Amino acid sequence: MKNLTNTLLIALTISIAFACKKNDQAAENEEHMDHQEQMDHSTMDHGTDSESTAAVSFENMEVSHVINSYLDLKDALVETDGEKAKNEASELLLALEKSNLEGKEAMEAEVKNISETTDTEVQRTSFDVLSNQMAELAKASVLTEGKLYKQYCPMAKNNEGAFWLSASNEIRNPYFGDKMLKCGSVEEEI
Template sequence: MKNLRTPIALSLLIALSLACSSKSPEDQTQVVQSESHKIQEETPAMTTTTIAFKDESTTQIFNSYLALKDALVATDGEKASAEANKLNALLADENYNSIKADVQKIAGSTDPKTQRESFDSLSDQMIALAKSSELTSGNLFLQHCPMANGNAGANWLSLSEEIRNPYFGDKMLKCGSVTEKI
């Protein structure tokens, strides 16, 4: 009989605690909403900066690459595909054929995992292009995530020092570090 008293008493205690709560469900909702607003206020806004290369077409290519990167950060496969199509249209020069191959793979898929595999190779080529081109204003930040590609690591370019990981999106948004300022 003693064994039954403890669970019954515990159940009654929990029921009384819940019944005596001074907050209505509406009040509890307001608390959750105010906490949500507080978190948003504490998160620093991304600074929007721009870059320019000596060659205007190079500037357009990099701006398009950065829009593609942002779509992958958001894990938006449809948008990444659309941005890759825009980038593909800018790569008319034969010198960009190897870059174009990766861009076309991204454009041909709406699966972020597949897109991210090609984005790794694309980023390596864009990093080489950035280093060999004349940047006339702004900065690019070379960023690295050691956990991407099964812990082999992967790089990407960003306008901001703030890490926004295109390889994991919201799963590991801030995983990575700035390794170089270009």
């Protein structure tokens, strides 16, 4: 009888230990899945396109900072978020003011217009002029990391058409946002 009791106790102990280990593994797996899901969401939260997380680098660090700030502004306009665009424009304005870039005054004027309003239609008007200035800056500079695409929407500006720069060849239209998110084409790789 004593042997039977000892055997049952040992079996019970092993069963409990096994059950606890299985629960620990399940909790660990669940924690891993939660972490993976958070990683997936944080990747998605960087925008609807891959360009939000893609930075470009130029030989001149001032150009890199200005172009990457411009790309952040473009992303805010893609989201049709006037407040965010205003904030991004303020950051870009600071980057321009601190730089010694040729022609920065003309860029500053357009960025200042964007930074003074949350009206995305007004912001997009200045963004059009700014985009052409940024394209000239990028073409005159040496790109050392990443890719930059000049993209075009023929329907922007009441069907006059407008350009913008993107770090992705995927079209995300800053002139129409979610109304016509994918309207446009890549005109050139810089």
